[in-house]
Amino acid sequence: MTPRDAVIVGGNRIPFARSGGRYLKASNQDMLTTAIDGLVARFGLQGERLGEVAAGAVIKHARDFNLTREAVLGSHLSPETPAYDVQQACGTGLETAVLVANKIALGQIDAGIAGGSDTTSDAPLALNDDLRRTLMQANYAKTPQQRLKALTKIRPAQLAPEQPRNAEPRTGLSMGEHMAITAKEWGVPREAQDELTVRSHQNLAAAYDRGFFDDLVTPYLGLTRDQNLRPDSTVEALAKLKPVFGKGEGATMTAANSTPLTDGAATVLLSSREWAAERGLTPLARFVDAETAAVDYVTGNEGLLMAPAYAVPRLLARNGLTLQDFDYYEIHEAFASTVLATLSAWESEEFCKGKLGLDAPLGSIDRDKLNVNGSSLAAGHPFAATGARIVASLAKQLHEKGSGRGLISICAAGGQGVVAILEAA
């Protein structure tokens, strides 16, 4: 069977909010339902049975065992639309687009929605392990005496809830602490990080000002723009901030050149060309191909967030492309240093020959083509939503240009990376 084209018809997200603020009372389900319903309203999908909706959240409550299905049931799509959760950390929003695009390409479905949602404001608090086991034991008790006996094992020290921590289970280090090690290894200068950060804010502000997000972002709970956006950011002001990750002289990562903790949700609508044509919808871009990679960050062979550096060359090789064959590059700004370390890796002869097994470095990219409408440093980074935000923005950017190709590169916790190529439709 010859695969058919999977196209991106459009995207929708809510403005991203800083954690602990405007969306304090919104759940992942509320936000994901809103992001789906934005597509329903924009593309006339009321009551429509789509092939599927694939989405997810990195941080979920136990009650959200199939968050996406619940979000679909709360939306204006037909309740006969199947839906399921995916969790691939910050790669989730892109990985779901890959899954939906592949099913469309194989003719298994004609249209579907991909996306993600995350909130660190509504994160679940866990019980102390010993307390949880005691309560479970009490639950199994057959008599009041047995229950009482089980409950007497509870100690006051066990009563404090366990705070969620943005850390890797196998190392105990946070994403920022891991990245600080990699930034030091690659010698990423503080000034370059701050410059990239300021550029992200400027590009995002300019994109809002020119109306680029008018049909990509739907106002929510009083926000019309991403709350983290600070168009007045300057390299001079950023230079005054104290490092928050890493220690000593070489510590370069600050609250500004790191993504903030963020709440939000984003979705994209994908379909076959035929499905879009039947509804009079114009495809924005074609989903060309994708690749995932994982690195061994546990034994210290590679940096936690460096997997895209491995995934991109494989994707380029399969598609007969070079790193320079792109009109736009969307490299997720988990931290400014993540983007810069990845670009340095592709420029490095030692890395490309030694670790990628290539004959020569992939080379440099034209920085004017990088994150042209801003990225996570300015918009914020609700983990699972970021991939869908990026797919939608790049697809629209390619449609505006009317031709060309874009590369997406997203690092993810667990030492993973998801990357993809889109082309103007």
Ligand SMILES: CC(=O)CC(=O)SCCNC(=O)CCNC(=O)[C@H](O)C(C)(C)COP(=O)(O)OP(=O)(O)OC[C@H]1O[C@@H](n2cnc3c(N)ncnc32)[C@H](O)[C@@H]1OP(=O)(O)O
């Ligand atoms: C998860 C995956 O799979 C892969 C990935 O993407 S990894 C990335 C995951 N994301 C993270 O790990 C998030 C990391 N971020 C954090 O933990 C926190 O945001 C942080 C520790 C970096 C900062 O937290 P914070 O201290 O609450 O920051 P915040 O109070 O907003 O800012 C600190 C200061 O910097 C200033 N600042 C921040 N941005 C600024 C800007 N653009 N311009 C000027 N000043 C700025 C603030 O105004 C503030 O100044 P004051 O102290 O004078 O008020």
